[in-house]
Amino acid sequence: MKRVTQALLLTLAGLPALEASDLVDKDSPFYYDWESLQLGGMIFGGLLCIAGILIALSGKCKCKYSQKHSPLPEKAIPLITPGSASTC
Numbered sequence: 001m002k003r004v005t006q007a008l009l010l011t012l013a014g015l016p017a018l019e020a021s022d023l024v025d026k027d028s029p030f031y032y033d034w035e036s037l038q039l040g041g042m043i044f045g046g047l048l049c050i051a052g053i054l055i056a057l058s059g060k061c062k063c064k065y066s067q068k069h070s071p072l073p074e075k076a077i078p079l080i081t082p083g084s085a086s087t088c
Helices: 002-021 032-056
Strands: none
Touching: none
16 A cells, blocks of 8 residues: 555656646746857857957057156155144
8 A cells, every 4th residue: 555655646746747848938038048148148259359359469559668657756746844734
């Protein structure tokens, strides 16, 4: 009797899986075609990479490395001088 009950329970537990033959509902608003999205993203990323390389090699962006810029000016002017700070 125990085996019959187990077989019946396993059969009843497996019925919903048998009815769900189409697991992907393409009419659902939450269905996303991930393969097309991934392919489109890879193509877009590749085009951006190629465009970046072409811009870098085109010579339109010229960096001036010949002049050496110092973060501090040669003679810094103090912002607060003695006697310039007033108290209320």
